[in-house]
Amino acid sequence: MSEAPYDPAAFRQFEHEGWNRLSDGYHRHWEALTTQAVPHMLANTQIAKGARVLDVACGPGYASGAAAAWGATTLGVDFSENMIALAKTNFAELDFQVADAEDLPFPGGGFDVVLINFGVLHFPDPDKALAEAYRVLKVGGKLAFTNWAKSEGSGITIAMRAIIKNGAIEVGLPPGTPLYRFADANECESVLNGIGFTDIACTELSLTWRLPGTDTLMDTFQQATARMSGLLNAQNPEALPAISAAMTEACAPYNQSGVTVLPMPALLTVGTKA
Ligand SMILES: C[S@@+](CC[C@H](N)C(=O)[O-])C[C@H]1O[C@@H](n2cnc3c(N)ncnc32)[C@H](O)[C@@H]1O
Structure with a gap:
């Protein structure tokens, strides 16, 4: 989203400020969407009763809550203090703490499963975070992570097209991980292989985003996501009505009796610590 040189510290600060501001x-806006991936993550990591599960970039705590319901002992970590406060409110009986995915404050080999639901895209150095996941897993333990996949009609495609056509992409935001890097199964396999994971498998998940109207997508991004809200907030204010109108028009074919049902496919990647 910018021609500026890659500056991991600047990207981290941008993401941290965004997620803290937009946690509520x-x-x-996103609970009903991102939670759809969680049962697939739990099934594919075969979480057993009593397993120790680390939920990295836990946000409001959804994966922790679901894993605990499966009988796991969970710990959720996120670098956003406000996300952790929200997770503690949502799941008062579970453990959450502030921590950075790239520098987990735990000794090696302590967890049976690491879950990262829609987190890797937000890390300044996702390879480092995935290596951290490997370090804290027990031998034989499993990592599962998800990333949005590219698709015609997805909320991300619709928003990006509307901005490219009616606004600007180069607005001086710190560049981060390419949006779809971890939607590429070959790339996911190559990264996990390089770290030492085995039995790597990628599965496409068909998730859907149900919005209360064709004209709600822009607000939903502005109120709820670090990168897209940053991009929208950095537009010339005069361009915003056209961007919003383009999103509404592109959402129209997905209207089902007043509900806009957008396809939001994701790639689930699972690997085992050798
Ligand atoms: C898209 S949200 C995903 C939240 C949740 N896992 C879910 O399933 O909805 C991304 C989360 O990653 C967190 N995050 C981003 N960078 C992080 C980092 N370096 N370390 C820990 N958490 C991070 C954000 O604070 C945010 O809560």
């Missing part, structure tokens, strides 16, 4: 909006 994220919970309001």
Whole structure:
């Protein structure tokens, strides 16, 4: 989203500020979507009763809550203090703490499963975070992570097209991980292989985003996601009505009796610590 040289510290600060500011909006607008991936993550990591599960970039705590319901002992970590406060409110009986995915404050080999639901895209150095996941897993333990996949009609495609056509992409935001790097199964396999994971498998998940109207997508991004809200907030204010109108028009074919049902496919990647 910018021609500026890659500066991991600047990207981290941008993401941290965004998620802290938007934690409540994220919970309001994204819970019904990102939680759809969680049962697949739990099934594919074969979480057993009593397993120790680390939920990295836990946000409002959804994966922790679901894993605990499966009988796991969970710990959720996120670098956003406000996300951790929200997770503690949502799941008062579970453990959450502030921690950075790239520098986990735990000794090696302590967890049976690491889950990262829609987190890797937000890390300044995702390879480092995945290596951290490997370090804290027990031998034989499993990592599962998800990333949005590219798709015609996805909310991300619709928003990006509307901005490219009616606004600007180069607005001086710190560049981060390419949006779809971890939607590429070959890339996911290559990264996990390089770290030492085995039995790597990628599965496409068909998730859907149900919005309360064709004209709600822009607000939903502005109120709820660090990168897209940063991009929208950095537009010339005069361009915003056209961007919003383009999103509404592109959402129209997905209207089902007043509900906009957008395809939001994701790639689930699972690997085992050798
Ligand atoms: C898209 S949200 C995903 C939240 C949740 N896992 C879910 O399933 O909805 C991304 C989360 O990653 C967190 N995050 C981003 N960078 C992080 C980092 N370096 N370390 C820990 N958490 C991070 C954000 O604070 C945010 O809560």
